[in-house]
Amino acid sequence: MPRTDINDLQAFLAVARARSFTRAAAKLGVSQSALSHSLRGLEERLGVRLLNRTTRSVAPTEAGERLQRSIGPHFDGIDAELAALGELRAKPAGTIRLSATDYAANAILLPKLTVLLRRYPDIKVEISIDDRLVDIVADGFDAGVRDGEQVAKDMIAVRIGPDLRMAVVGAPAYFEKHPRPKQPQDLTAHNCINLRLPTRGSLYAWEFEKGRRKLNVRVDGQFASNHPGAMLNAALAGVGLAYVLEDVAKPHIERGRLQRVLQDWCPPFSGHHLYYPSRRQASPAFALVVEALRFSRA
């Protein structure tokens, strides 16, 4: 088999799985154009159309689906065997791909991983910043990081950070014009900065808890974003109230730029967790990453 074919088959599998040249390209670390050229060349050499594509949509043909089902496991097997080969070597190596929020990546992962990576030069870590809850198996990650202890089926959760709290904050200028909310229901009369995720149609409800009472409030407001940084900046600008992680807001609260309300309705909850598939065969490199990230109170 020509060497170009086997390379381009990998490209094909990535595109077929992602159903997008752009997403597959991002995953493989090449440009969308490179993948387009590769796939076109492969289809010409094989004499079979593997993908149907219009602008903005990609789907495998029948032949493409059959090929994906038949060779996909072989490629996965080769991947697994190469990973297992690492066990025979003196020093751990390999690339660990993680999905994490911006905050978790910067505040939790990087400080701990920097130490690890210095110690093990052949270990590589890729962190994909994504504030959604991604499907780490489907999207080809080794593990994901999220706040709280959401454990999906067949996932292992390892706590990697301390307890967290949410905070409802607003700028002093905002509170000069609006009464401070005393209970969560009051938020419905406020201009609340929303979190809108691309994959969710509805807006994100703010969650509150006091004693045994739990409230979810569907807030509304003039500004929404999919990025917490932008939301925080909007709050600082006096646009409205934001519902963000306490740690993120803390420096601004301490400097008087933001004021906190409804603090008693925001109890601490379990901190960030690393989650990964229980079936995953841990390479030595991955095991080291997990241990490096594990949270201990000492």
Place this chain on the structure above:
Amino acid sequence: MPRTDINDLQAFLAVARARSFTRAAAKLGVSQSALSHSLRGLEERLGVRLLNRTTRSVAPTEAGERLQRSIGPHFDGIDAELAALGELRAKPAGTIRLSATDYAANAILLPKLTVLLRRYPDIKVEISIDDRLVDIVADGFDAGVRDGEQVAKDMIAVRIGPDLRMAVVGAPAYFEKHPRPKQPQDLTAHNCINLRLPTRGSLYAWEFEKGRRKLNVRVDGQFASNHPGAMLNAALAGVGLAYVLEDVAKPHIERGRLQRVLQDWCPPFSGHHLYYPSRRQASPAFALVVEALRFSRA
């Protein structure tokens, strides 16, 4: 997995199977130096030594053997799936690799395959000229050609040529100085041009048959070669007697440049056959090649 790895894994498998960089390179169509560089790079990236080599010998390490056993079937599976994919296309394509003797390649295969290849531009045929009886499975061929009907276990033999006869020939100048042999035993007193194959220690015995009598004569002489062309040329030069295919000698016999002896001891035998593994899943291209080569008396 980096794209260079999967390429170099193919190189590794080829070298491990051939136990030779030079032979693997010939098979893959690159230089020995290219393979050396590829394997060195792969071993560095994986951090594992896969092959032990001295000058003149190559053997997989323990890790290399395990890797070969674990990923070899995956690569074979991908190969097979790509071949099967051809079934989905409008026109047969692919590369068929054949091993044949020089004579069979020129006299039988090329005339028939030329027609086929003109008709199916996407079919490729590679003919490896080798006068040994190669292990086509181990050496990565799709089929082999040999005279006679030697069917090994699990092999299918398809006759592709007419009956053959061997011929003992010598130049007129040789017979002026030596009496003509009347029976095979007389050959022991003659200067016989030997066939020496690199893989066989002993010399090749000349086989004769008359009625129910069969004789194998271990001849001796001053000249030996591993190539029938060279043997024929030596006979033409008067060096001694040669034992070659009748068809090869016929033009020279007809022109008086060679004289034939012991003709009644050389009965016809079944002609050239194409042999291939019975388990082999025939691609459309391969099926076309077999049909193109099949011998019919019409």
Place this chain on the structure above:
DNA sequence: TGAACCCATGAATTGGATTCATGAATGCCA
């Protein structure tokens, strides 16, 4: 209807696959 996004493609760039040249080591044979 316009903006945003995605795929395709030709031309240009560039990096790495490959070759070239040559040295070192091994095995075989006289």
Place this chain on the structure above:
DNA sequence: TGGCATTCATGAATCCAATTCATGGGTTCA
């Protein structure tokens, strides 16, 4: 034992194809 043939290793040079750049066309959504 020495010489020759053969094989693998390696640095430098070459070159080609993988990839990027730039841009156009088409689709979707607000």
